[in-house]
Amino acid sequence: MMPQTERSAADGPQETFVLNLGPQHPATHGVLRVKLTMDGEYITRAEPVPGYIHRMHEKMGENRTWAQFLPNTSRIDYLSAMTYTHAYVAAVERAARIEVPLRAEYIRVITSELNRLSSHLVWFGAFLLDLGGFTPLLYAFDDREKILDLLEGLTGSRLTYCYYRIGGVCNDVDEAFVQGTRDFVAQMRPRFGMYRDLVTDNVILRKRLEGIGPISAELCRRYGATGPVIRGAGVPYDVRKVEPYSVYGQFDFEIPVFPEGDCMARYRVRMEEMAQSLRIIEQAIDRLPAGPVMAPSVPRVLKPPPGDCCFAVEAARGRFAVRIVSDGKEIPYRVKLRTPSFSNLSLFEEASRGMLLPDALALMGSLDLVIPDIDR
């Protein structure tokens, strides 16, 4: 199915034109600009131009205290805010050698997985919207709404959570949350069957995704792509398994891997991942230990000892790593954020070469880009 675009010079001069996809375009889901050099509807070159909503998060980290930077982390990838806060607090905890109570770790896993589900549901809806299917979006948002309600009851916010604190979480889960989460898991399970029947098995969708936008494991490695992108290329790389953090080592779950490397593989990875998240949530809720949710001895003014510390988590879009450098003061010396979307976008230029515009947009949708996550 891949169109032929490599032409020899003997074909004469090629007429190409430049098409600006974005910064305002329905398919970029944010202010991303992609400068496309087009030959008809074929893309000869796609040059992503990020930076339209660069907010200097890293620089902001260098002029506020360790705790004050916390709200920033949830605004980088606003769709999986929990995991981003997790990486930052865990990095600071590692640097300051703070021991987090077990109950807090369990709550972190539950909320992070709920957040991963809600993030994947947004992707599911938006991806189908990119492919011209409107209706799944509303169903996905209906499911997501239940997660947002649960998390709102617990954390007070619906999107940019600042729930994790250095040393634990800011308040304990109540019975309503535990019961609500159990109900949600029970409600959500049959929905995947519905999505499979109505969306995944649809012949038009399969035609649009199977064999489209192949990304090899080698390409992923070269650009540092992680998350569902690399797992859709057959590499079982998931930070939760390869370097288990928090209490992920205690749960029984699988890392869905599909070797095809096309858009369908990435689609299936995410759909499977949602089911796996439900498994983790179920186990964590069942085994939720009693105890405090905050470490007893977190100093009011945090001054981690001088040193260099890194912590990586599996965010919804891939590996998110925070590297902090402390010089023993109350303000970080350096906060380096390694965001997955930036790496995932980087391979777009190479992967989209020679593709038709709608296929390239399907490819872009399957990368699940969040623009603030690229620009930081």
Add this chain to the structure above:
Amino acid sequence: MNTALHLAEPYRLLLFLVGTLAFVGFNAAYLVWLERKGAGRFQRRAGPTEVGYAGLLQPVADAIKLLSKQLIVPPGTDATLFRLAPMLVMAPALMCFVAMPFSDALAARPLNLGLVMVFAFGSIHVLAIMLGGWASRNKFAIISAARVVSQNVAYEIPMLLVVITLLMITGTTDLNEIVRQQGGGFWHWNILRLTANPLMPVTFVVFYICMLAETNRAPFDMAEAESELVAGAFTEYGGMGFGLFFMGEYANIVIGCSLATVLFFGGWQSPIGVWPGLFWFLLKLYLLIFSVIWVRWTFPRTQFYGLLNLSWKILIPLSLFVLVLSSVLLKFL
């Protein structure tokens, strides 16, 4: 023939002119409402509810909004063609209703070449969209214009092959005569005339798919693929210029579905022999339109080459086969 209306010819024509304009305008406005309500129901939400009872005045509010907007002709465009395109999309659509038999006696001008006329005017719509896309001097619009042309060329062929099959069976291009032949119960409808051609239901499916593609409806809405081409050929249009394209789309759906009703579902013929013809015609028409809306909110968009492959590799051979089959049957039975 027109015994129901004992009026002098000029008055009768004037009445039909006003009637057709009102019918098309009303349909274009309220099909948008139906589409939004339908989409709402398919997506488990309410759709428009604010303006009027159940949002029934929403089309009026929309029309006022569109009419009050400034008509912007962007610099660099071909202003004449840019203004001409929306008119060209609407006028031929109105012409198609001239020969459409709404009931036994209710047709503006029963023509014995009615079917040919409907197709002749129905094809102009493509040119109008192409013109709009070309005159806009917008890259998205030009891509869309190119798509529309190749899409419509590809789908005109199987559609006409199907219609030729039908013509061989009916032996007339008079739409009213085609309907009259299907009288006497629903088993006489063309879609169920399996003695003439056992593949008649397949023929209808081919016709239906082609109709969706010809009217640029989802899943074949290549012209206005908003997640790819922003708004395709209509990107630069605002206000009533856009409104006319929008109305043209719905007018074309009404024509396509009317034609399907006439050709396959017995037009104004009652399936059980009761109630007036107009009622049955409109009922069949709106059921078909509802199915068009249903399809739009259920399926994702096809890929462009997938669309062309479907036409050239499946629909055209299939409709050719049907054509040959029914000519053989006509010859030897």
